[in-house]
Amino acid sequence: MSGLGNITKKEIRELLTPATFVPIILVALIFATLGNSLQGIQEQAATPPIIGVINEDNSTFGTMTSTILHERAKVVYNSTSSSDKQVGLETLKEKNGVALIIIPQNFTERIRHEQPGNIEVYWIMKGAGLMDTLPPSIFESLIAYINTNISKELIQENTTVNASFVLSPTKRVETTKFKDQEFIGLSPSILSGMLSSQTMLIPIVMMMIIIMAGSIVITSMALEKENKTLETLLTLPVKRTSIVTGKIVAAAVIGLLLAIIYMIGMQFYFSGFQFSAGVNLASYGLVITSTDFIWIGASLFIALIAGLSLCMLMGTFAKNYKSAQTLTFPITMLAMIPMFITMFADFDTLPLALKIFTFAIPFSHPMMAPRALLFHDYTLVIGGIVYVAIFAIVTISIVVWVFKTDRLLVGTTKFKWLKGLTRRRRF
């Protein structure tokens, strides 16, 4: 065999280990699950929006608008009187609709007098994620189409019509209903944008802490093995629980310090465009109170402990610094996935599989907490804290158990696939 072939063969043999492949396979599985679930949301977004129409104006433009809406959207509620608004909204809620459109009596008349005809839109917003604002976005293109048709009609009827008026002959009067609250004058996209700017900081900070502190824990375990200090440590008069807890607490402290530094920078960054839409959420009663901050802090702390326990467990499999870097990857992914999920979708509107998956990831909870607290959804926040606390206790117990067995030193395990990750044996 040639020198090149010999070296290549040796390198491949060394790299072809479960330690290299298991984390990547896990990440691939996570992405596959995520992809399948997101596909469901995209398919939903591609279908015509489900709406209700109340047309009080049976003249030219009212009829034209109503016809376009019936042709291009799925109309599940129809009426000719605005007094049926509440019934319409209830029907839409039942039938998963996105908006109730009211064409008022004077719609055609106003346009004829070169005044924008009001189209009243009552949005039913289900979630505050970017994906949740897709159906309203599709509907917005429908309004643009209505405008174009009215403009055409106006020009055909009267060539001397006011040019600036004819370009936008209608005006939307919007009200958004979200989580049993009414936001007058706000569209779902503005509301979603405002909520995102208010709640985006925590997911990013959480992700950064987990990545940084998690890496510290895994590397610490790997270095204990690589520097041959672990055996000595395990023969000292100190409880295994103290070793595990000490490592987790130290990493949590460093992680929080790093997070504080990071948060200061991010706070300045976000403050730049927090009120960019000219709307203050506080005026709608959406405020995170000091009690809410305590809940967020508790959620963040418990999730950090749970995350670090998981990292510690991964760290017990690390043979050396190099393998520690590989093992950090799945943790990074677990921190990034809920960050993107909470950014693109709302927990309430996720498909069931993705909902379970998101809830199962301990890092999701502090990311979801700020938005949930804005709408006083304490069940999700407290439920999350309880779940993550149980997760942390179970994980720490497993780590302590691993520390009490031979597995840490000799890598003996019932699971054959894990042997490659842990093998280190000397007689």
Add this chain to the structure above:
Amino acid sequence: MAAVEVKNLVKKYGSIDAVNGISFSINEGEIFGLIGPNGAGKTTTLRVLSTLLSINGGSVTILGYDVRKQSADIRKLISYLPEDAGAYKNLTGRAYLQFIANFFDQKEVPVIVQKGIEIADLGARIDDRVDTYSKGMMRRLLVGRALMTNPKLAILDEPTSGLDVINAQEIRKLVKTTAQSGTTVLLSSHNMLEVEYLCDRIALISEGKIVEEGKPKTLMEKYKVRNIEEVFIRTVRE
């Protein structure tokens, strides 16, 4: 009372028998040597006695404590020096000794650290970071760490590994002195001269079994050879 009592110890790694029913006892204040070829089961035995590994059969008692049930009590009385041990590279030698001493009686910490510094005998280098130490300096620091706590039982795996002749001899003298002051020593070594010089009694282990045990002089007389090395070769080959 025997400081260490090992009866029919069995330790398996999956289907491999690393230690297959060995028995020996060590008296208090005695230096006992465990000698054997690579892979014979020496390190496994030392790790079991150090409470690092569980056992599959037999029993091990250290200073009256059962290694299966009372490992926490045993850890207060023993000190283990693994053959390839290291220290925390970001710490100085002194900080490392301080870190270890903090696990013991808080009132004794300064005394323990001082003793560790004396045994390590690194001079001003004790305040340098461990990652700047040579292999010999590192070993001296670790021997200092292992003996500074006045353990009832010191388990030393190749204590002079990596040391030059002069340093190795100093460590041997130190081990001897430590035993004279009441510490029981269990050591393994590939250096037969060291074993002959240090040990009151030795056990030769091969393929997980003890093939010979006794005082070095008695064994040399039994096999009609001039040194332990020849006893070792004869017993292992037989």
